Amino acid sequence: MRVSETAALALATRLLEEHGAPRDHAALQARVLVTAEMKGHPSHGLYRLPRLVERIERGVIDPQTKGTQRWRADAVLEVEGSSGFGPVVAMAAIERLAPHIPDLGIGLVAVRNANHLGMLAQYVEAIAAMGFVGIALSSSEALVHPFGGTRAMLGTNPIAIAVPTAEEPLVLDLATSLVPMGRIHHHAATGRPIPEGWARDAAGNPTTDPGRAKAGAIAPFGDAKGYGLGIAMELLVAALAGSALAPDVRGTLDSQSPCNKGDVFILIEPSLAPGLPARLSTYLDAVRGSPPAGAGEPVLVPGDRARRRRAAASRNGFEIDQRLWEDLNALSRPRILAFEGQGS
């Protein structure tokens, strides 16, 4: 079925408010989920909402807190997330740091113990909209094996970067795993084997069985280089946020554990060299206009596809699984008691 942006935001916001979130917290968390849907990433979208509700009910999300901020140094804001919504804790800290960036030139937010951020792109887009370069990193549970290894030792450790230009910003958002775990779950749900090289089973053997892969480990993207980047991000986030390392991270996938991963945001004022923003967008246009490998398949710049999808979804709505939509409606206040009664 197809739903509108407005309807999806209204339902998600109401549901979170009904579970104790102040209106602004509910609206921000809802916006993050709905925007992921609109960009074509349902794995970071509304299907996560029932788990958020469950986590609130179990007390491992505190829907009211923005976390506790402390200036660790002139340009570093350290945040104890106190089980708050990931987007609420993160945006509160980014907004606290941002006014200082013109004086500082660069600043960093280091968060621990906040809940899942959803797609990182949205944070760096918000930072780019303020006129700054944005970098966002987040750690996660162990799902990825080292290059040359077989056991899940690293998180999917996503990286997002946005650079403002005279036109649209470049927006990169990538996980350092070859594929998202969600894609493997999707293969499992639809009974299709996964391609060779994607994953290993719990015993460390290569597998094309998505069911076995779910209990095992995903390959890093880009072989040794992608692994190198992933483990560097693993260490970077832990070193800056003081958060847990992948084998000890909990609460990003389950419904019962407090979340102890870390998030890092870096805001940087670009050079004020005259004409620079126009030079950046002219360059991106030259890349887009460079000869493609496949006829009729123009070269893309990171962020182009998501921006187009989001604009289309804003006009025409987006597809959502009918059952998910009904489940979300069923979670609203009158039925919550039944839900709790089921012991979930």
Place this chain on the structure above:
Amino acid sequence: MRVSETAALALATRLLEEHGAPRDHAALQARVLVTAEMKGHPSHGLYRLPRLVERIERGVIDPQTKGTQRWRADAVLEVEGSSGFGPVVAMAAIERLAPHIPDLGIGLVAVRNANHLGMLAQYVEAIAAMGFVGIALSSSEALVHPFGGTRAMLGTNPIAIAVPTAEEPLVLDLATSLVPMGRIHHHAATGRPIPEGWARDAAGNPTTDPGRAKAGAIAPFGDAKGYGLGIAMELLVAALAGSALAPDVRGTLDSQSPCNKGDVFILIEPSLAPGLPARLSTYLDAVRGSPPAGAGEPVLVPGDRARRRRAAASRNGFEIDQRLWEDLNALSRPRILAFEGQGS
């Protein structure tokens, strides 16, 4: 032939001093080249020395300058490199910024118009040795085609990251190209075809002919993700340093153009959470000790191999092409006139 670290440093330092470099500048530039040799990366080693000498003689390297530093903001040091040696300009700026990092928490150096840095690992190793997390980025001439594209539009845009731990730091240093252009030159020199997928020719067609690849473009590593990272680094460096974008960069490969690429260094004080450095090194040891994919091929952490090679080379010297060694000796003062007489 095999040479010792001491002999290589002495020759390279003397040669640069003979061409007008103050002793400390010569020693630092020599150290960067010799350390690359010792780590097993001759493409960033002494074979670059004759070109440095030629660039000094043509006036596109000023061996005496450290560049002009200016605080662009409280935590950002902007440097006009003024055609100085890359390592000299970079380390002078890093050493100027470093004492402020305990107060600031994070700081950035943005350099434009300095010469080639050599391997980025050495800068982040120096930063990690000060107790800080180090990130280094540098732009370069257009050598890499976009994912889905065919024309060289991006630099090889290397990224280096070091994170200090209780033991050795993690040290990542990777180019965002699938292979270094030096590897393609090496295939050309030895008459071997390159594997499919490495490169395209000047017309944009896939090629296994290294001669054609030299005039064309290298693939990005890791398909769409590696391309995304490479173009993000391209824009990031230009946005922060105000430097040229790849299609306009000159002077990193040739002998006659001033170098107009950019370099970015970020220094960050880690979290002071108790026991954190030990927790990081324990984690790295767990990764190293995790089950390998191939029997007898233990999992490596970025920096392990280079560290081992460097230690062995420090004890036993390293292999160098005899002709290169003789060429370097021939460049010393008495023969320089002959070299100049040849119009090089």
